[in-house]
Amino acid sequence: MNGETDFEFDLDLDGDTLREECGVFGVLGHEDAAALTALGLHALQHRGQEAAGIVTLDNDQFRAERHLGLVGDHFSDADTIARLSGSAAIGHVRYSTTGETILRNVQPLFAELDGGGIAICHNGNFTNALTLRRQLIRDGAICQSTSDSEVVLQLLARSRQPKIVDRFIEAIKQMEGAYSLVALTGKKLIGARDPLGIRPLVLGDLNGAPILASETCALDIIGARFIREIENGEVIVCSTGGIESFFPFGRRKARPCIFEYIYFSRPDSILGGRSVYDVRREMGRQLAIESQVEADVVVPVPDSGVPAAIGYSQESGIPFELGIIRNHYVGRTFIEPTQSIRTLGVKLKHSANRSQIAGKRVTLIDDSLVRGTTSVKIVQMIRDAGAREVHFRLASPPIRYSDYYGIDTPVREKLLAARYSLEEMRAYIGADTLAFLSVEGIYRAMGYDGRDDENPQFTDHCFTGDYPTPLTDLSGDAEFRHPPRLVEVR
Numbered sequence: 001m002n003g004e005t006d007f008e009f010d011l012d013l014d015g016d017t018l019r020e021e022c023g024v025f026g027v028l029g030h031e032d033a034a035a036l037t038a039l040g041l042h043a044l045q046h047r048g049q050e051a052a053g054i055v056t057l058d059n060d061q062f063r064a065e066r067h068l069g070l071v072g073d074h075f076s077d078a079d080t081i082a083r084l085s086g087s088a089a090i091g092h093v094r095y096s097t098t099g100e101t102i103l104r105n106v107q108p109l110f111a112e113l114d115g116g117g118i119a120i121c122h123n124g125n126f127t128n129a130l131t132l133r134r135q136l137i138r139d140g141a142i143c144q145s146t147s148d149s150e151v152v153l154q155l156l157a158r159s160r161q162p163k164i165v166d167r168f169i170e171a172i173k174q175m176e177g178a179y180s181l182v183a184l185t186g187k188k189l190i191g192a193r194d195p196l197g198i199r200p201l202v203l204g205d206l207n208g209a210p211i212l213a214s215e216t217c218a219l220d221i222i223g224a225r226f227i228r229e230i231e232n233g234e235v236i237v238c239s240t241g242g243i244e245s246f247f248p249f250g251r252r253k254a255r256p257c258i259f260e261y262i263y264f265s266r267p268d269s270i271l272g273g274r275s276v277y278d279v280r281r282e283m284g285r286q287l288a289i290e291s292q293v294e295a296d297v298v299v300p301v302p303d304s305g306v307p308a309a310i311g312y313s314q315e316s317g318i319p320f321e322l323g324i325i326r327n328h329y330v331g332r333t334f335i336e337p338t339q340s341i342r343t344l345g346v347k348l349k350h351s352a353n354r355s356q357i358a359g360k361r362v363t364l365i366d367d368s369l370v371r372g373t374t375s376v377k378i379v380q381m382i383r384d385a386g387a388r389e390v391h392f393r394l395a396s397p398p399i400r401y402s403d404y405y406g407i408d409t410p411v412r413e414k415l416l417a418a419r420y421s422l423e424e425m426r427a428y429i430g431a432d433t434l435a436f437l438s439v440e441g442i443y444r445a446m447g448y449d450g451r452d453d454e455n456p457q458f459t460d461h462c463f464t465g466d467y468p469t470p471l472t473d474l475s476g477d478a479e480f481r482h483p484p485r486l487v488e489v490r
């Protein structure tokens with residue numbers, strides 16, 4: 001199945017791909033706060049499917065509901081929305097990066113401070129949270145979760161600053177890594193983006209009510225107007241008195257995560273002033289410029305490979321066809337309980353559209369290759385459907401380094417490109433030819449002449465190993481990386 005060579009690499013069928021991140025949403029001063037938040041989270045569902053939660057503020061009472069599972073399964077009925085009364089709300093969809101998939105880690109997290117309550121949502125990952133957490137516990141902190149995000153609450157609780165915004169700033173100044181945060185206090189909706197702006201966060205407006213969201217697609221679903229992006233290193237405070245903005249880290253150049261463009265964000269979102277769809281299509285064009293091969297059809301690996309395949313087809317003049325059909329009723333977290341069921345793997349999700357494949361030379365386009373799980377199965381499936389040749393093209397460079405900023409990548413040893421040469425990867429996935437977009441090509445697709453190695457325009461460590469922040473937790477010992485001591489059995 002996996003090409004011509006024997007590899008020590010097990011074909012892992014658990015679909016441990018490049019997984020999602022998290023999505024955050026917040027609204028202040030709207031009578032339908034919970035319903036708007038549920039809709040916003042629904043639009044952000046692609047960012048995390050493990051869990052969802054909403055906290056509202058009804059006068060001075062916070063109301064919370066948090067569940068493992070999808071937004072639509074838990075926040076779509078009128079009774080739930082009615083329980084979540086109030087005119088302000090924040091919400092979260094989670095794909096865990098630190099801390100297990102257990103109810104205690106589901107966000108928004110909540111804490112009672114001496115000045116009142118605060119709920120908080122986090123997209124990203126702190127690279128010193130485990131180190132700080134250990135110190136906090138030694139100092140007597142009682143942690144309610146095992147997630148990195150809780151450390152912010154613990155630091156807020158310890159701050160002696162009189163104003164919440166100053167507490168907030170004091171807390172985030174101690175954190176390293178990536179974060180887009182949305183918080184709700186008794187009076188204010190607060191947003192913050194890390195100093196490099198690694199993760200996205202936008203500000204919108206719905207009839208005068210400020211909205212914060214990970215992506216513009218969450219504004220579109222509720223008919224809110226896009227105002228602007230929260231800037232890198234900015235803390236924004238919304239209240240009935242208006243919107244204030246702070247830059248506690250000073251002004252510096254942003255360095256957003258390039259993977260938001262390649263895979264994570266929804267194609268209809270506008271990010272950094274660019275249409276994500278346009279960028280992906282341009283990545284496909286660059287790929288055709290760099291590594292076009294003779295073929296009869298260009299076939300995307302749906303969903304994520306579609307815009308790049310359109311660009312590749314337009315640039316190369318080779319017809320685009322839907323040679324693979326995706327079943328939309330298979331969630332990304334589909335439960336495959338036994339090994340024999342698991343081996344069905346991708347077939348549950350993708351099937352070959354034989355009429356477009358048989359007898360043809362096929363160029364397959366996907367956005368990225370992580371462990372190769374998808375590619376191995378797709379190449380075999382296309383051959384089984386009668387393709388004469390199968391060429392695999394990836395609209396991003398080889399992923400050689402793990403992420404620590406909110407993307408759930410496998411450990412480095414499991415990244416195919418970290419272990420194998422291009423030719424070994426080609427043999428492993430069983431394609432006739434294999435090519436990736438170059439790092440320079442991806443920067444060209446973003447509208448630059450190339451990568452500025454002195455001052456890189458994007459966070460791109462997955463390809464380059466150039467991590468833009470310290471990775472404190474990695475350099476420490478692993479003693480504190482323990483599983484939760486309390487297992488809730490029901």
Ligand SMILES: O=P(O)(O)OC[C@H]1O[C@H](OP(=O)(O)OP(=O)(O)O)[C@H](O)[C@@H]1O
Nearest residue numbers: 017302303304368369370371372373374
């Ligand atoms: O090399 P692998 O480890 O198989 O991972 C790579 C695949 O994972 C992602 O798709 P995913 O199936 O997560 O989602 P999608 O349906 O949005 O494309 C990505 O777009 C690749 O297709």
Ligand SMILES: NC(=O)CC[C@H](N)C(=O)O
Nearest residue numbers: 021022096097098123124
């Ligand atoms: N993927 C994310 O953004 C996750 C947020 C946070 N680190 C958690 O694990 O809950």
Ligand SMILES: [Mg+2]
Nearest residue numbers: 302303304305
């Ligand atoms: Mg994909």
